Amino acid sequence: MASRALVIGAGKYADQEIGSWDEITESARRYLEVLSSDAMWGPGACRILTDEELQTADGVMTALQDTADATGPDDTLLVVYVGHGKYWSDLPVSDQVHFAVGSSYKDRPWTWLSSWYVYRVMRKADARLKVLIADCCFSGRLPHLGGESVLPGILGERDQGTCVFTALKDERESYAPAAGCTKLPTRFAGCTPFSGHLLKVLEQGTRDDTDQLTIGHLREAVRTEMERCPTGHKAPRMSLNNARESTPLFTNRMDEGERRARPAPVEPAEWARLLKVDRLSPLADLLKDEHMTGDVVRHLSSLTDPESQDLAADIDAKANEFFVEPDTFARYWSHVEPTRSPQA
Template structure:
């Protein structure tokens, strides 16, 4: 398949919102120390004077937000201002409510009342779907992040029926049923480390597969609630017994995921990834 020539976003008319939670009020939610470096280094990559795509004032960072209001206001402002690229990134805990819907944990999230204290991933998708930006990208580095894609591809999805999701793209660190990974002692989580490595390459990398041993960010706690069991053993992928990762290099063409489940390459070369947990 012949791919179109890359075209980089216009930094003046683009916006990014980087959200991350590393510390949590509830003792049942373990801290994720790598989140701080994820946010700082991704912002540096996006706003680099030589290789970045955004001026610093157009890349907003929300570190350990405690309430929905700050997140909602940041998303609303970025959605209102962005005309070319709108990028939203989250790193932290992904939690499921009783209906299996994905929520993004805030520092004040109560895992026993996820639906009231976490940010529904569907709500973030709605912000993206209604934005006027030509290209809208959601990047989720959290457990069960693949559910953000599954919600859009399910037949009869209410969200996909209400919104024109053309031009909306999603990158996730894992599948709909697996944990994400934060290797102990490492500066970054596994997915964001691969993303940053790709952004820092001078040339696009060929598709390769590597295998490494990682630790789920939610080790010692079940992101589906304290009464359930994890879908896969900690540190393993559903198929191989160890998480694998693939990353295409610096700003390669992403693929569009449509509401029907089909995909096609796009011309905006930001990043393309297969999660560390495999998918």
């Protein structure tokens, strides 16, 4: 069993009305290249669909099922879809985005691949973490992947959950631009804008002072890239279900010398934000200050969402281990009080 990535990029269609886009095929090819050269994935973990497989829903789903079946409970299943997306408001199942395959026809919904089938196979896969990257029209309508209940995680351990990263943020938006962004490096200028910017982040890494890019790093970096690009782009969206922002997904390929250590946060809320994106690296710095550690645990405990509660419990467990000196622990605890009672 091993982590697996499947790249689905249907860019050629029998129906002239759908319109073939070289950017789709090019993006898919680049995903394969970039993932294959990432030490966390590698060529053996990545597969791209052939032109023949892309022709039919059966070809795509058979490949997806095979890929899903190859994952085990410690693995990640990553599915990338680049292509046309469509949505019919009068379908019996509401909010169902359809993906195009080579034999799809513009106004014949039955010739498209329902996202429900893709979701079903991904949900049922044994992989602990399931990630769908969808670069298509109507992708803002794709729901989160749902899935199994969360396992009680320990600090820094990979958790069970799902992540859906889409080219469009707003569900009312229908059109995801396909024509390449001229501000991207030549290698990615022939990709769709969302995939081009995402691939640039994966290949160049980020300035975050960490060896691995987490789900949170990826979201922040792609969002910032697209916001700052002078071409002007639509905002992407990421929906998580039980997956932590701090889960590592890719290698950070930025040279260590080019990364910069962030200045230490001064407010508990800033620490909380930082620790949600990267649970491990900033923690060592936080624990240097027992007063602030207490403030951060108190702040997180006051928030009601499960991720904050979970993170508060993790940091508290670490603090209990780390502050062995009774005076240090007492100072820590005086900041945590009165929201929490001491552990036995």
